[in-house]
Amino acid sequence: NAGVMQNPRHLVRRRGQEARLRCSPMKGHSHVYWYRQLPEEGLKFMVYLQKENIIDESGMPKERFSAEFPKEGPSILRIQQVVRGDSAAYFCASSPGGLENIQYFGAGTRLSVL
Amino acid sequence: QKEVEQDPGPLSVPEGAIVSLNCTYSNSAFQYFMWYRQYSRKGPELLMYTYSSGNKEDGRFTAQVDKSSKYISLFIRDSQPSDSATYLCAMLGSNYKLTFGKGTLLTVNP
Numbered sequence: 001n002a003g004v005m006q007n008p009r010h011l012v013r014r015r016g017q018e019a020r021l022r023c024s025p026m027k028g029h030s031h032v033y034w035y036r037q038l039p040e041e042g043l044k045f046m047v048y049l050q051k052e053n054i055i056d057e058s059g060m061p062k063e064r065f066s067a068e069f070p071k072e073g074p075s076i077l078r079i080q081q082v083v084r085g086d087s088a089a090y091f092c093a094s095s096p097g098g099l100e101n102i103q104y105f106g107a108g109t110r111l112s113v114l
Numbered sequence: 115q116k117e118v119e120q121d122p123g124p125l126s127v128p129e130g131a132i133v134s135l136n137c138t139y140s141n142s143a144f145q146y147f148m149w150y151r152q153y154s155r156k157g158p159e160l161l162m163y164t165y166s167s168g169n170k171e172d173g174r175f176t177a178q179v180d181k182s183s184k185y186i187s188l189f190i191r192d193s194q195p196s197d198s199a200t201y202l203c204a205m206l207g208s209n210y211k212l213t214f215g216k217g218t219l220l221t222v223n224p
């Protein structure tokens with residue numbers, strides 16, 4: 001009965017490279033959310049996806065960031081041409097949907113941009 | 115005014131103490147109120163969630179919501195060193211976006 005699985009746990013990239021973060025939701029959950037936690041700041045919503053659909057990406061930076069949740073496979077958060085300011089912990093959460101849309105989090109991916 | 119305010123602490127207590135953690139909020143649309151616990155370099159772990167005003171108890175933990183005052187609390191009885199972590203309050207409105215406080219760092223000293 002695995003929880004939300006994220007990989008990699010740690011990712012190091014040089015400026016200008018691409019970062020790909022993966023998230024597999026809990027079994028039975030079809031809703032995925034990405035949050036970012038910057039040092040000394042709280043968790044901030046980035047994007048909400050259901051299978052093959054982006055529901056709300058209002059928290060995503062307008063450029064270089066994209067997310068997908070394909071019919072098969074994990075959700076992917078992609079950051080192109082990373083900059084030092086992208087260094088943060090990125091957390092994925094999933095929920096079953098419905099009235100009580102309670103979200104459960106993965107362990108996160110810590111991105112370091114050199 | 116921020117939507118959710120949480121005193122960042124740090125809060126240091128002796129083992130066995132009663133701990134009180136608090137958040138205030140400004141958005142009346144929030145319907146669900148959560149407490150997450152986050153150990154260093156780990157993901158947030160859901161402790162409790164409540165919907166209505168009043169108290170909800172789970173073992174040593176009690177969550178309290180006062181919607182009229184826009185104030186929520188988490189009480190930890192008989193605190194243990196293993197309770198040392200950052201505690202995050204989070205709120206959920208009619209949409210799906212969790213709005214978090216910045217978290218309170220708690221240390222329980224043996």
